[in-house]
Amino acid sequence: MSALLEAHGLNLRFGAVPALEDVSIEVHPGEVVAIVGESGSGKTTLLRVLSGMMRPDSGEVRYRDPDGAVHVIHAMGEAALRQLHRTDWGFVHQNPRDGLRMRVSAGGNIGERLMATGARHYGRIRTEATEWLRRVEIDPERIDGMPALFSGGMQQRLQIARTLVTRPRLVFMDEPTGGLDVSVQARLLDLIRALVADLGIAVVIVTHDIAAARLLAHRLLVMRRGQVVEQGLTDRVLDDPQHEYTQLLVASVLAA
Amino acid sequence: MTALGYNFGYLDENTKRMIRRALLKAVAIPGHQVPFGAREMPLPYGWGTGGIAVTASVIGTGDRLKVIDQGADDTTNAVSIRRFFAKVAGVATTESTAEATIIQTRHRIPETRLREGQILVYQVPMPEPLFRLEPRVAETRRMHALADYGLMHVKLYEDIARHGHVAISYNYPVLVGGRYLMSPSPIPAFDNPKMDRMPALQLFGAGREKRIYAVPPYTSVRSLDFEDHPFQPVRADAPCALCGSRESYLDEVLTDDQGGRMFVCSDTDYCNTRQTHREAAE
Numbered sequence: 001m002s003a004l005l006e007a008h009g010l011n012l013r014f015g016a017v018p019a020l021e022d023v024s025i026e027v028h029p030g031e032v033v034a035i036v037g038e039s040g041s042g043k044t045t046l047l048r049v050l051s052g053m054m055r056p057d058s059g060e061v062r063y064r065d066p067d068g069a070v071h072v073i074h075a076m077g078e079a080a081l082r083q084l085h086r087t088d089w090g091f092v093h094q095n096p097r098d099g100l101r102m103r104v105s106a107g108g109n110i111g112e113r114l115m116a117t118g119a120r121h122y123g124r125i126r127t128e129a130t131e132w133l134r135r136v137e138i139d140p141e142r143i144d145g146m147p148a149l150f151s152g153g154m155q156q157r158l159q160i161a162r163t164l165v166t167r168p169r170l171v172f173m174d175e176p177t178g179g180l181d182v183s184v185q186a187r188l189l190d191l192i193r194a195l196v197a198d199l200g201i202a203v204v205i206v207t208h209d210i211a212a213a214r215l216l217a218h219r220l221l222v223m224r225r226g227q228v229v230e231q232g233l234t235d236r237v238l239d240d241p242q243h244e245y246t247q248l249l250v251a252s253v254l255a256a
Numbered sequence: 257m258t259a260l261g262y263n264f265g266y267l268d269e270n271t272k273r274m275i276r277r278a279l280l281k282a283v284a285i286p287g288h289q290v291p292f293g294a295r296e297m298p299l300p301y302g303w304g305t306g307g308i309a310v311t312a313s314v315i316g317t318g319d320r321l322k323v324i325d326q327g328a329d330d331t332t333n334a335v336s337i338r339r340f341f342a343k344v345a346g347v348a349t350t351e352s353t354a355e356a357t358i359i360q361t362r363h364r365i366p367e368t369r370l371r372e373g374q375i376l377v378y379q380v381p382m383p384e385p386l387f388r389l390e391p392r393v394a395e396t397r398r399m400h401a402l403a404d405y406g407l408m409h410v411k412l413y414e415d416i417a418r419h420g421h422v423a424i425s426y427n428y429p430v431l432v433g434g435r436y437l438m439s440p441s442p443i444p445a446f447d448n449p450k451m452d453r454m455p456a457l458q459l460f461g462a463g464r465e466k467r468i469y470a471v472p473p474y475t476s477v478r479s480l481d482f483e484d485h486p487f488q489p490v491r492a493d494a495p496c497a498l499c500g501s502r503e504s505y506l507d508e509v510l511t512d513d514q515g516g517r518m519f520v521c522s523d524t525d526y527c528n529t530r531q532t533h534r535e536a537a538e
Contacts, residue, residue, distance in 0.1 A: 101410070115406045126417075
């Protein structure tokens with residue numbers, strides 16, 4: 001298997017409601033895959049299943065670690081999965097409050113993953129935190145500031161810094177630009193695109209924003225009622241949508 | 257002479273057996289908190305019920321008990337608990353650290369080095385070292401199970417960022433046997449190094465929180481720190497006003513309302529012994 005992450009035949013029902021129906025997905029190293037669809041189409045559920053936070057009724061998710069060994073995510077122990085989550089993987093939440101520690105300074109937030117993986121040198125953690133604040137365009141002077149005093153866009157950028165500091169190979173993003181105003185969204189998308197290209201990270205991003213998907217993603221999955229109705233290269237899907245739902249989605253984008 | 261109407265050591269034998277089982281488990285997994293059924297004690301929670309339950313379960317007729325409160329043998333809490341065991345177990349009591357076989361303590365470790373065969377019983381108000389950082393108990397359990405202690409280091413990082421040093425002067429978190437994060441109970445950070453590879457058995461009882469944990473003899477106990485900000489125990493920069501010790505942990509005592517103060521040993525037995533020796537020498 002050359003893919004970084006590979007899922008086959010995922011099924012999950014919430015009572016009578018099918019959340020995932022026979023979903024398969026592959027993510028290759030350095031590739032950005034966007035999952036788009038309307039609310040309730042199962043895209044966040046898919047993200048949670050892929051990242052091991054939720055167990056599917058059937059189907060398998062497999063991950064290839066840096067040594068080439070393949071792990072079945074839902075058969076891993078909790079300790080191993082957590083280890084994966086704080087080293088090789090990252091998760092960026094829609095609401096930065098879910099991903100940040102609001103009572104810990106910006107520097108502490110960035111340093112947490114480093115310290116969780118064994119960094120025990122205060123000076124080096126501090127240098128790394130300063131460097132990452134600069135990279136996400138937050139004034140390094142604010143290293144000791146509390147995230148609660150940051151604007152929404154800064155909080156989201158801080159969350160990204162905190163996630164990327166251990167240089168993960170695969171990052172899951174759940175609507176990272178949701179809840180931000182348009183100009184801030186644009187800057188954040190730019191930043192994410194630059195960092196992802198720079199570090200060669202593979203990203204699975206969930207969004208309902210077609211424009212964001214076009215900007216970031218190499219490949220696109222369109223979901224509706226728990227099924228993947230169409231997938232392919234982003235430009236192909238958006239310029240020549242085959243499925244009627246995708247056509248509706250593309251037609252619904254407001255042209256400025 | 258044991259008081260009539262009480263079982264030896266106050267607690268009934270079944271309760272003692274239950275606590276001993278918890279103690280054995282605690283010794284087998286150094287630093288791990290073992291739940292136990294705390295019984296009602298003839299004093300309120302927060303006064304040492306956990307420590308008393310542990311002492312009552314390990315004490316035997318041949319034991320000699322010492323009880324200290326903040327290092328002192330002569331404070332209310334220490335005197336009451338010592339008298340309690342003299343009454344309900346009929347055991348000999350002492351103020352001398354060297355002569356005692358069991359030492360129950362609140363917030364100090366004696367200055368005199370403990371030896372093999374002695375048992376140090378700590379009274380613990382809050383056994384969970386992570387409770388200020390993670391409010392969910394289920395989550396702290398998971399963190400212990402997975403040895404996921406990055407959060408504790410985040411706290412130390414925050415202290416250094418804000419104060420320039422780790423601003424924890426008591427209840428300084430330790431890692432036991434390289435595995436479990438443990439609260440040493442509110443002893444001063446000054447006492448932490450004494451726990452490392454101590455020849456005596458250390459038992460911890462938290463009555464209200466219903467947890468027991470232990471550090472077996474000669475187990476490594478490391479205070480958390482950073483490579484470039486190593487752990488530094490704090491001691492008032494003065495000799496003891498009574499015995500002149502420059503090594504012991506000091507209490508600051510205000511002597512008037514004009515700013516007068518003196519520093520004296522917190523460990524009364526250590527201080528008295530030194531004073532006696534000095535007088536004998538003169």
